Amino acid sequence: MTDYKLPNLPTTVVGSLPRPEAMREALKLKRKARISEQVFQQIADDSVRAAVQLQERAGIDVISDGEMRRENFYSFLADCVDGIKLLSLADLLDYVEDKAAFERLLQSLDVPAFAIHNPVVEGKIKVKKPLALDEFNYVRGLTNKPIKVALPGPYLLTRSMWVKSLSYDTYPTKESLGADVVAMLRDELISLRDAGCFFVQFDEPVLSEVAFAGPHATHTFMCAAFSEKASPEQELEFAVELINQVVQGVDGVKTGLHVCRGNWSRDDSVLLAGAYDPLIPYFSKMKVNQLVLEFATDRAGPVESLLKLPEEKEIGLGVMNPRTSELETPEFVKTKVAPLLAKRAPNSIFLNPDCGFGTFSDRPVNDWETAERKLSALSVAAKSLR
Ligand SMILES: [Zn+2]
Known part of the structure; x- marks a missing residue:
């Protein structure tokens, strides 16, 4: 690993930024196969350059490519892997067991069923092009800063892509997938x-739902396909097993796990609430270096919960809400980080927004200007704390 000299309380992003208008248009045309690969990549390259410049202007220490090329944080896999097809949530309705309940759920959660695509496994998975290496190589050429790349987590992928009626012939069980x-x-x-x-982050946003909602409670839309879900304890053990098999023994790169409570609506009342406490024992067993967690939102409970984690675990502390217009003050950030700073080394605490600014390209939770203002406020707060 290149030895970067990071300051105490390094600042970073969770991953996505709002896509510029041209990028959103290009993503839509790509889905309909109505844009050439060359034109798409040109627009994407321009957008990534703008995303890098935004983060550099804002003074962010560890930057991403803004996930410009991705329609959302996990569907892009369908372009890279044979055996995965993309279904809109509306298509997925054909395969879920209780259609009426699923439709009511989508409406109550403020999710546009037609807009979000879900990868589903319908054959043996076989990688045809790298998932994120090309993205990394492009952004590498634009900056000297250390780079974070986000990938969908193994539990999210295994659970959301396995739809019994489509996947069973190739993968009779979720374990085999x-x-x-x-x-x-x-x-x-x-x-x-x-x-x-420098940093590879695995996104496992559904773990909060597994922990809070129980086996038979209403699912958030990302777990729409979840069927035959075991007890929360068994599911969380499965998640630990999967992530550990991914990262175990891979040295020379920082690994992280991001868990939030959903980031598709600015209406906080439709998003999950609950402290991280039930997840702490499982986080403690995960062999990732860092846990990237949201704390700007009150729905996440107190920061003190994290003091139960083993001391060697780094924290990526969410201190900016990506879904609001108001800027968090240095005082707010200081209050959030204080309980951790009292017990942990300041170079083991990273500061980041709670989640991406554009988890779903069609539904960014903020605009470009606000994202830049928030990231600038983050770095101002970090500097004043240092
Ligand atoms: Zn998130």
Whole structure:
């Protein structure tokens, strides 16, 4: 790993930024196969350059490519892997067991069923092009700063892509799919490490739902396909097993796990609430270096919960809400980080927004200007704390 000299309380992003208008248009045309690869990549390159410049202007220490090329944080896999097809949530309705309940759920959660695409496994998965290495190599050429790349987590992928009526012939169980998902993510992690990537973050937003909602409660839309879900304890053990198989023994790159409570609506009342406490024992067993968690939102409970984590675990502390217009003050950030600073080394605490600014390209939770103002406020707060 390149030895970057990071300041105490390094600042970073969770991953996505709002896509510029031209990028959103290009993503839509790509989905309909109505844009050439060359034109798409040109627009994407321009957008990534703008995303890098935004983060550099804002003074962010560890930057991303803004996930410009991705329609959302996990569907892009369908372009890279044979055996995965993309279904809109509306298509997915054909395959879920209780259609009426699923439709009511989508409406109550403020999710546009037609707009969000879900990857589903319908054959043996086989990587045809790297998941994120090309993205990394492009952004590598634009900046000297250390780079973070986000990948969808192995539990999210295994659970959301396995739809019994489509996947059963190739993968009779979720465990059998899990083994192939693990191999795919581990290969990508090693490729990114070998290419000089500083930080690879695995996104597992659904773990909060698993912990809070219980086996038979209403699912958030990302778990729409979840069927035959075991007890929360068994599911969380499965998640630990999968992530550990991905990262175990891979040195020379920082690994992280991001868990939030959903980031698709600015209406906080439709998003999950609950402290991280039920997840802490599982986080403690995960062999990732850092947990990237949201704390700007009150829905996440108190920061003190994190003091139960083993001391060697770094924290990526969410101190900016990506879904609001108001800027968090240095005083707010100081209050959030204080309980951790009292007990942990300041170079083991990273500061970041709670989640991406554009988890779903069609539904960014903020605009470009606000994202820049928030990231600038983050770095001002970090500097004043240092
Ligand atoms: Zn998130």
